[in-house]
Amino acid sequence: MKFKNSFWGYFQFYYSITGRRLVFSFSIGILVSVLDGISLAMFMPLLEATGDAAGNNSQQSLGHLHYVTDFIQALGFSLTTGTVLGIIVIIFIVKGFFKFIQLSYQVNTRHLFMKRVRNMLLNKLEALSYKGFLKLDSGRIHNTLTGEVSRLFSSMNYYFDAAQAAVMLGTYIVLAFLANFQFAILVAVGAGLSNFLYRKIYTTCKRIAMEISQQGNSFNSFLVQAIYNYKYLKSTNYLSNFSKKIRKVISETEMLNRKVGIYNAITASVKEPIIMLIVVLVIQVQLHYSGANLTSILLSLLLFYRSLNYLMTVQSYWQSFIQASSGITTVTSIINEMEMNKEVTASNPFHTFRDKISIKNLVFSYGSNRVLNNVSLDIPKNKTIAFVGESGSGKTTIANIVSGLIQPNEGEILVDNYPLKDYDLNSYRSKIGYISQEPVIFNDNIFNNITFWDEPTPENLKKFWEIVELASLTQFINGLEDKELTALGDNGTLISGGQKQRISIARELYKNVEILILDEATSALDSETEKVIQDNIDKLHGTYTILIIAHRLSTIKKADTIYLLDKGNVLEYGDFEQMLQTSKRFKRMVALQEM
Numbered sequence: 165m166k167f168k169n170s171f172w173g174y175f176q177f178y179y180s181i182t183g184r185r186l187v188f189s190f191s192i193g194i195l196v197s198v199l200d201g202i203s204l205a206m207f208m209p210l211l212e213a214t215g216d217a218a219g220n221n222s223q224q225s226l227g228h229l230h231y232v233t234d235f236i237q238a239l240g241f242s243l244t245t246g247t248v249l250g251i252i253v254i255i256f257i258v259k260g261f262f263k264f265i266q267l268s269y270q271v272n273t274r275h276l277f278m279k280r281v282r283n284m285l286l287n288k289l290e291a292l293s294y295k296g297f298l299k300l301d302s303g304r305i306h307n308t309l310t311g312e313v314s315r316l317f318s319s320m321n322y323y324f325d326a327a328q329a330a331v332m333l334g335t336y337i338v339l340a341f342l343a344n345f346q347f348a349i350l351v352a353v354g355a356g357l358s359n360f361l362y363r364k365i366y367t368t369c370k371r372i373a374m375e376i377s378q379q380g381n382s383f384n385s386f387l388v389q390a391i392y393n394y395k396y397l398k399s400t401n402y403l404s405n406f407s408k409k410i411r412k413v414i415s416e417t418e419m420l421n422r423k424v425g426i427y428n429a430i431t432a433s434v435k436e437p438i439i440m441l442i443v444v445l446v447i448q449v450q451l452h453y454s455g456a457n458l459t460s461i462l463l464s465l466l467l468f469y470r471s472l473n474y475l476m477t478v479q480s481y482w483q484s485f486i487q488a489s490s491g492i493t494t495v496t497s498i499i500n501e502m503e504m505n506k507e508v509t510a511s512n513p514f515h516t517f518r519d520k521i522s523i524k525n526l527v528f529s530y531g532s533n534r535v536l537n538n539v540s541l542d543i544p545k546n547k548t549i550a551f552v553g554e555s556g557s558g559k560t561t562i563a564n565i566v567s568g569l570i571q572p573n574e575g576e577i578l579v580d581n582y583p584l585k586d587y588d589l590n591s592y593r594s595k596i597g598y599i600s601q602e603p604v605i606f607n608d609n610i611f612n613n614i615t616f617w618d619e620p621t622p623e624n625l626k627k628f629w630e631i632v633e634l635a636s637l638t639q640f641i642n643g644l645e646d647k648e649l650t651a652l653g654d655n656g657t658l659i660s661g662g663q664k665q666r667i668s669i670a671r672e673l674y675k676n677v678e679i680l681i682l683d684e685a686t687s688a689l690d691s692e693t694e695k696v697i698q699d700n701i702d703k704l705h706g707t708y709t710i711l712i713i714a715h716r717l718s719t720i721k722k723a724d725t726i727y728l729l730d731k732g733n734v735l736e737y738g739d740f741e742q743m744l745q746t747s748k749r750f751k752r753m754v755a756l757q758e759m
Contacts, residue, residue: 167492177492178320181280185273192266193328199259201335203252270324278317281495285309288502294569296505300498303382308498315491322488326481333474372420372487379417386410424487510585514592516678517579520544521566521709527574528561528732535561536572537732545678548710550720552753553729559713562729563681566711567596597672601684603664605656610641611648614670627674635670636700637663665697679709717754726750 167177179186241247285308292300386409521543528536536558543549543566551559564570565577568589577584584592606613611620611628618624628648632638640663644650656664672680682701698719704710705722714720720740727737728750736747743750 167496174323174489174492177496178277178323181284182273182277185269185276189266189270189273189324190327192262192269193324194331196259196262196266197328197331197335199255199262200332201339203255203259274317274320274324277320278313281313281316282309284499285313285495285502288499288506291506292502293505293507294564295571296502296507299505300501303386304498307383308494312491312494315488316495317491319485319488319491322481322485326478326485329474329477329481333478336470336474368423372424375420379413379420383410383413383417386413507589509589510587512587514579514587514595516595517545519580521679522578522581523562523566523575524578525575526562526565526572526577528558528565528570528572535732536565538575539732539734540575541727541734541737543709543711544724545709546706547724548705548712548720548722550712550714550723550726551729552714552717552720552726552750556731557729558732559729560683563683563711563713566679567598567681568592594675595678597669597675597677597680599665599668599672599680599682603656603661603668605652605659605664605667607652607654609646609649609651610644610667613652613667614674616671616675618674631670631674634673634700634703635666636696636703637666637670640666662696666700669697669700673704677708679711680704681711681713683713684715717750717757 167173175186236247236251241251289305386406390406390410523539523541523543526536526539527534535556539558539562551562553559561570565572568577568584571585579587579592608617614631615624615628629638632641632648641648641650652658652667656667659667669680701710701712701719702722712720712723720726722740724739725737726740726743728735728743728747736743736750738746744754
């Protein structure tokens with residue numbers, strides 16, 4: 165998404181999101197502005213003409229606006245007080261009708277705008293590659309989806325309001341010129357000169373708005389980290405020190421907001437005195453040097469004072485727009501970054517695999533650090549494969565590549581001899597279940613956590629209880645007062661680690677996966693709970709293709725094949741007994757853990 169820092173550039177940006185609705189909204193806004201101007205402009209000319217039946221002085225006092233009264237008389241209406249007031253009432257009624265249409269349409273347009281921007285961001289986030297996601301700060305993503313989108317929405321509101329006020333301003337200026345063009349020119353020149361006073365303020369406010377957005381990113385980043393690591397920070401008394409960083413950001417942000425508030429106070433307080441000074445000077449010049457008619461000056465003054473009010477309104481809304489316009493830069497920036505880092509995937513849907521997944525000559529590096537070095541291995545269907553080795557040996561990287569999260573620098577992944585890159589990765593991942601050391605539990609009840617918010621239809625409930633039995637959760641759930649509707653708390657704070665793991669396993673089984681990846685799934689559990697989880701995994705042996713990343717070697721005794729990795733290389737492989745007999749290193753690892 166691109167935009168130019170100009171009125172037309174902003175219009176093009178909003179138009180790219182809302183389409184023709186924006187044009188219609190502006191068009192009807194112009195109509196309302198014209199009606200508003202005519203309704204006021206006609207009031208004095210018509211009353212003037214009514215009081216001057218002969219019309220001898222009306223042309224001089226009304227300027228070019230006498231054409232309005234001429235037109236009404238040409239239609240066959242006499243300029244009586246009743247006719248004047250009737251016409252004014254009709255104009256106000258028509259204006260009110262179109263004003264209602266305009267405001268109602270703007271509400272719908274803004275609603276559509278907000279919905280499309282948020283959906284656009286979510287679509288970009290969904291299409292973002294895992295590698296691209298790691299490049300983005302989580303606080304920035306959070307701040308953009310919440311604060312900056314709201315700021316962007318506010319910018320559109322202020323833009324609409326400023327544009328509407330500008331049209332009203334233009335309408336009254338034109339009418340003032342028609343009443344007394346000399347007076348109007350002098351006031352317009354003075355108002356234009358006064359506008360230079362605000363340019364520096366606008367520039368400064370825009371710079372401060374960008375700084376506030378950046379501070380918002382920092383605030384959200386620190387806040388997310390504080391909440392995610394609350395237990396650690398609280399238990400170590402680091403929370404007070406970490407809070408100082410957040411307080412510093414809050415203080416800096418509010419100082420910037422204070423500066424903006426002061427600038428707003430300056431512009432709001434000096435506008436009207438400056439305008440009135442200009443008007444008084446112009447009236448003096450007109451009366452003493454040009455001999456203008458006082459009635460035409462007063463009429464033009466009425467119209468121009470109205471227009472000057474709208475000038476102040478335009479300046480006020482535009483300043484508010486400038487302050488909110490940082491949302492445009494922030495939102496478009498992150499959308500463009502997400503677009504640049506989106507995941508490249510084919511369109512062929514993945515259904516199942518029948519034989520095996522093959523890793524051929526796999527090479528992967530994080531920057532200059534090579535993690536996998538020419539690795540080749542097979543993962544047969546419905547077999548349990550384990551990866552062991554020291555931290556940094558490449559175990560998790562293999563799992564991430566098999567799940568399609570990251571792409572190898574060299575080599576390929578073949579599924580039944582077809583390259584994985586030729587499949588739609590999302591449909592492939594729908595067949596993968598991932599259980600990590602820290603299981604993902606959502607702040608909802610057990611049923612929604614396992615079914616991922618499926619409807620509780622009889623069929624889904626039957627499937628739910630079958631999966632619950634398979635994950636050895638039946639006794640636990642039946643022992644709860646609210647059964648499957650029991651709330652689990654934020655990240656599962658109301659249940660134990662073993663229960664969280666079993667619920668995690670149940671969720672993956674519920675979605676009919678074919679491949680289960682267990683990344684240190686039992687390393688954070690006590691021995692008794694670990695045995696329960698291990699029994700669950702053993703029940704799945706032969707039914708699912710299971711990839712286990714483990715430090716605790718006792719959990720992989722029933723694995724069909726164990727791969728020992730070291731510095732990105734496969735040193736040895738075989739089943740548990742074979743590895744004990746043929747691999748001194750594996751045997752030593754087992755002995756150390758048994759000690």
